[in-house]
Amino acid sequence: xxxxxxxxxxxxxxxxxxxxxxxxxxxxxxxxxxxxxxxxxxxxxxxxxxxxxxxxxxxxxxxxxxxxxxxxxxxxxxxxxxxxxxxxxxxxxxxxxxxxxxxxxxxxxxxxxxxxxxxxxxxxxxxxxxxxxxxxxxxxxxxxxxxxxxxxxxxxxxxxxxxxxxxxxxxxxxxxxxxxxxxxxxxxxxxxxxxxxxxxxxxxxxxxxxxxxxxxxxxxxxxxxxxxxxxxxxxxxxxxxxxxxxxxxxxxxxxxxxxxxxxxxxxxxxxxxxxxxxxxxxxxxxxxxxxxxxxxxxxxxxxxxxxxxxxxxxxxx
Amino acid sequence: xxxxxxxxxxxxxxxxxxxxxxxxxxxxxxxxxxxxxxxxxxxxxxxxxxxxxxxxxxxxxxxxxxxxxxxxxxxxxxxxxxxxxxxxxxxxxxxxxxxxxxxxxxxxxxxxxxxxxxxxxxxxxxxxxxxxxxxxxxxxxxxxxxxxxxxxxxxxxxxxxxxxxxxxxxxxxxxxxxxxxxxxxxxxxxxxxxxxxxxxxxxxxxxxxxxxxxxxxxxxxxxxxxxxxxxxxxxxxxxxxxxxxxxxxxxxxxxxxxxxxxxxxxxxxxxxxxxxxxxxxxxxxxxxxxxxxxxxxxxxxxxxxxxxxxxxxxxx
Numbered sequence: 355x356x357x358x359x360x361x362x363x364x365x366x367x368x369x370x371x372x373x374x375x376x377x378x379x380x381x382x383x384x385x386x387x388x389x390x391x392x393x394x395x396x397x398x399x400x401x402x403x404x405x406x407x408x409x410x411x412x413x414x415x416x417x418x419x420x421x422x423x424x425x426x427x428x429x430x431x432x433x434x435x436x437x438x439x440x441x442x443x444x445x446x447x448x449x450x451x452x453x454x455x456x457x458x459x460x461x462x463x464x465x466x467x468x469x470x471x472x473x474x475x476x477x478x479x480x481x482x483x484x485x486x487x488x489x490x491x492x493x494x495x496x497x498x499x500x501x502x503x504x505x506x507x508x509x510x511x512x513x514x515x516x517x518x519x520x521x522x523x524x525x526x527x528x529x530x531x532x533x534x535x536x537x538x539x540x541x542x543x544x545x546x547x548x549x550x551x552x553x554x555x556x557x558x559x560x561x562x563x564x565x566x567x568x569x570x571x572x573x574x575x576x577x578x579x580x581x582x583x584x585x586x587x588x589x590x591x592x593x594x595x596x597x598x599x600x601x602x603x604x605x606x607x608x609x610x611x612x613x614x615x616x617x618x619x620x621x622x623x624x625x626x627x628x629x630x631x632x633x634x635x636x637x638x639x640x641x642x643x644x645x646x647x648x649x650x651x652x653x654x655x656x657x658x659x660x661x662x663x664x665x666x667x668x669x670x671x
Numbered sequence: 672x673x674x675x676x677x678x679x680x681x682x683x684x685x686x687x688x689x690x691x692x693x694x695x696x697x698x699x700x701x702x703x704x705x706x707x708x709x710x711x712x713x714x715x716x717x718x719x720x721x722x723x724x725x726x727x728x729x730x731x732x733x734x735x736x737x738x739x740x741x742x743x744x745x746x747x748x749x750x751x752x753x754x755x756x757x758x759x760x761x762x763x764x765x766x767x768x769x770x771x772x773x774x775x776x777x778x779x780x781x782x783x784x785x786x787x788x789x790x791x792x793x794x795x796x797x798x799x800x801x802x803x804x805x806x807x808x809x810x811x812x813x814x815x816x817x818x819x820x821x822x823x824x825x826x827x828x829x830x831x832x833x834x835x836x837x838x839x840x841x842x843x844x845x846x847x848x849x850x851x852x853x854x855x856x857x858x859x860x861x862x863x864x865x866x867x868x869x870x871x872x873x874x875x876x877x878x879x880x881x882x883x884x885x886x887x888x889x890x891x892x893x894x895x896x897x898x899x900x901x902x903x904x905x906x907x908x909x910x911x912x913x914x915x916x917x918x919x920x921x922x923x924x925x926x927x928x929x930x931x932x933x934x935x936x937x938x939x940x941x942x943x944x945x946x947x948x949x950x951x952x953x954x955x956x957x958x959x960x961x962x963x964x965x966x967x968x969x970x971x972x973x974x975x976x977x978x979x980x981x982x983x984x985x986x987x
Contacts, residue, residue, distance in 0.1 A: 380758065388757045395750045497863070498835055499769050514775055591745050591772030597835065598745050598769075642754040648713065648740040 364665065365614065365629045372633065376640035383643065390522065396635035397524035398423075398583045398590075400628060402606035403613070404535050405579030407627045408572045410610055411539075412551045413619030414469055414476035416573060419606060421487035422458055422580035423599035427588030428494040430454030431502055434509065447508050455581045461487055462577025466570030476573075484603070491596040499593040513589030524586045531582065536624040548572065552619030608655075609634050612662040633658070704734040706951065707755035708764040709748055711792070713740040715894070716920055717940045718766065721790060724944025725764065732952065745769045752776040762786045762801075762951040770837045771795045786954055790947045791940075792838040797962065801954055804947040804964040808838045808917070811936035811968040812845025815915040816856075818934040818970055819887055823913050825855040826887035829878045831864030831871055831895045839866065839891040842917050846889055859885065864895040871898025879906050887913045893923035893935060900931050919971055919979070927976045934972045937979065942966050 376383045402419050409416045434450035441449075461483055469476040494500060502509055515523045539545040547568050550558040559565045583602075588594040613630025615622025637658060641651045706729055710718045722738055729736045737755065741748035745768045755763050756779055763780060765787055767773040777799035780787050786801040793803050819826055828850070833839040843861070850856045859882050864871040871890055875898065879885060888903075890896040896916035903909040909931060916923065919937025926932035943966050950960045971979045 382757070382759070385757070391753050391757055395753065398746060496834070499771050501771055587746060590749060590775055591769060592774040593769065593771045595745055595769050595772055597743075601742075601744065602746075638750065639754050642737070642739060642751060643758045645735065645737045648738060 362625065362629070365626060365633070368662075369629060369632055369636065372636045372640065376636065376644060379644040380640065383640065388639075390520070390525075392632075392635050392639055393525045393528075394522040395639065396631045397522070397528040398587055399602070399605050399609055399634070400528050400631035401531055401579050401583045401586070402602055403609035403627045403631050404531055404624065405576035406603075406606045406610050407535075407613075407615055407622055407624060408539070408548065409476070409576045410607070410615050410617060411619060411622050412548050412569060412572055413555065414569070414572070415480065415607070416465060416576045416580075417477065417480040417603045418461060418465060418484040418487055419576065419580035419583075420599040420602035420604075421484045421491065422461055422577055423584035423587055423602055424491040424594075424596055425461070425487045426454040426458050426581040426584030427594035427598065428491045428500065428596050429457045430509075430585060431500045431588055431594035432494050434506055435500060435503055443505050443508055447506060450509065451585060454585055455578060457490075458577040458581030458584070459574055462574035463570065465577065466573030469573060470566040470569035488600075494594070494596055497596050499591075499595045501593045502588065509585075510589055510592065513586045513591075524590070527582065527586065531579070532624060532628050539624050544568070544571075549620055552621070554620075605634070608659050611666075612659060614666055616666070617663075630662075633662075704732070704761040704955070705737065705758070706734060706762055706764065706948075707737045707739065707752075707758075707760040708766075708790075709739045709741055709751045709755070710766045711741055711748070711768040712743055713738075714742075716922075717892075717918065717938070718791075720940035721766075721944040724941035725948045726944075727941075728945050728948035728952070741768055743768055745772045748773070749776050753779060756780055756783055756785055760785060761955060762788060764788050764790050764947055764951070765794075765800075766790050767792055767794050769835070774799070786951065788947050788951055790943055792836055802950055802960050802962050802964055804943050804950065804966065805838060806938040806943065806968050807965045808841035808968075809845035809848075811917040811938065812842035812847075813849040814936040814968065814970045815842075815889055815917060815934065816846045816849035816853075818936075818972060819889070819913060819915045820850075820853045820856065822933065823887050824853055826850075826853075826857070826913065827882070827884050828856065828858050828887040828889055829875075829882065829885055830858060830861040831874055831888065831890035831899060832861050833866035833891050833895070834863060836866070842891050843889075864890055864898065866892050866895050868894045868898040868901070871895030872902045875899040875902035876906065879903070879908060886911055887915070890914070890916050892916060893918035893920040893926075896932060896935070897922060897926060900926060904931075917968070919969070921980075924971060924976050924980055927971060927973055930973070934970055936968045937971045938968055939966055 382388060406416060430450040430453060433453040434446050437446055437449055465480055465483055468474055468479045511523060513524055517526055547563045550563050551565055551568060609631040610627050611617060612633055613626035637655055713719060726736055739751040741751055748768050763785055773794050774796050777787055777796055781799055789800050789803040791805050830843055832843055862874045864874050888899050890899050893916055896914055900914055903912050913933045915934045917936040919935050923935040946964050954960050
């Protein structure tokens with residue numbers, strides 16, 4: 355409990371600080387609509403970062419998530435567009451989502467088994483599957499965007515709809531996934547196993563943690579999160595874009611480390627990651643709305659990431 | 672001690688942000704109009720020029736323009752646009768990454784009653800936008816094919832495409848339409864050259880290996896043409912291959928003067944930017960604006976390259 359406060363204190367303080375800071379330049383920065391929009395903007399990155407947290411926690415990494423976003427979107431939309439037209443939208447949607455998430459599970463399973471069973475570093479494995487997934491995504495429609503069929507209102511609602519006219523559906527999905535993630539990581543034996551593996555893989559193995567199984571599951575979970583993000587992304591774009599998602603893995607990693615997860619594994623929390631994603635989202639929105647020149651935005655974001663990680667290192671020493 | 676240091680650093684980070692802050696609210700006496708513009712990339716002199724044209728008009732009115740770079744990332748573009756919408760921009764200029772995927776943003780703007788003006792590359796859902804300002808891309812393609820036919824009526828052509836971009840699709844359509852009028856002309860293949868120097872070079876090299884008979888190339892813009900030229904040069908084949916393209920950038924004209932590029936159908940990005948801004952003001956003043964504003968293109972070859980450069984320098 356005490357450590358949680360110690361970790362979250364400065365993070366929450368930066369969130370409040372940043373919000374108030376941008377309020378100076380952007381009069382309606384704290385307007386409820388702007389804040390709701392903020393949560394919607396971070397949803398894709400936050401969901402990717404949730405999966406990424408698990409892989410970084412066990413001392414791994416998954417660079418393929420951005421390409422998986424594209425692969426899942428294209429697979430799902432392609433499936434929906436090519437099934438029998440007489441099929442009603444809901445079964446069509448189910449098939450599309452299953453096909454998309456199936457593709458994600460396939461990549462995740464491969465990443466996980468390779469990372470757990472061979473001595474290849476996860477950085478290299480997922481660098482390779484990133485290329486493979488990107489290539490597979492580009493196979494669809496000669497690499498051109500594919501429109502979501504107009505009849506697919508349910509699919510379009512995933513990224514664009516709102517519950518009770520207020521809460522964007524992607525935000526609801528994000529919150530549910532983070533709640534499940536927090537329960538899983540901080541309330542179960544499975545979660546403790548992940549910390550053990552990240553702390554010291556060999557020691558974990560010797561003390562009876564099923565390392566191979568756990569690692570494989572972590573990479574599958576990470577890919578499935580990327581899959582969910584990919585479905586939201588395709589829905590928001592009204593189309594699946596084979597070239598989309600490039601660099602998303604880096605944004606996700608940034609959210610994870612700003613949120614206090616140690617890059618060497620064994621330390622980190624799910625709620626920290628959520629706050630990390632929020633901080634990056636506030637920066638993106640605030641700098642845009644304050645009219646900061648786009649070239650400076652990169653510099654500021656780089657400095658903030660460096661600063662956050664440095665703070666983290668200092669606090670842990 | 673450590674705690675102190677970390678607190679100090681947090682303050683420091685905020686300080687950095689303050690230092691880079693935007694316009695101070697006091698500096699403007701009357702809160703005039705705010706415009707936003709979102710580009711698919713600013714890593715291309717074309718868009719930098721376009722932005723300069725837009726700024727010129729907006730500066731004259733004493734208003735503010737927020738320029739954002741979406742880095743070819745549709746998600747970032749969507750977020751950039753919603754930031755501008757919620758900030759209450761008076762009008763938003765959009766150069767779409769994905770001409771279909773922009774739909775959600777256009778709907779959001781329409782709901783708020785903010786007019787969207789599309790620059791350079793069109794969008795699919797034209798009913799959602801106020802107007803589109805672009806070069807006559809089909810004509811640019813036609814001009815390129817005609818220029819090629821004059822020197823190489825029996826051309827065996829390869830096309831370096833950027834097929835996600837509607838402006839480039841139009842150029843290629845125009846080129847093919849015109850090329851079909853010359854029975855000796857043959858299009859061997861169309862490949863993705865990414866519209867960049869880095870993208871054009873390797874593709875050209877591969878095509879040279881596959882089709883030894885190539886004697887002409889149509890890359891869809893100056894950067895990919897320069898990439899193709901560098902591949903042709905290193906293969907020692909530039910002398911036998913005629914390169915025609917579309918753009919009219921400084922680098923492109925320089926290549927024409929050096930005898931490496933045969934022609935470029937020049938666009939006028941600054942004019943596009945100016946026209947877009949002018950039409951936004953017209954609309955805000957209650958005037959009717961046309962749905963499609965087409966900025967003419969002009970063929971540049973060795974004959975008029977010097978003249979063209981001079982005109983560009985004097986800022987016509």
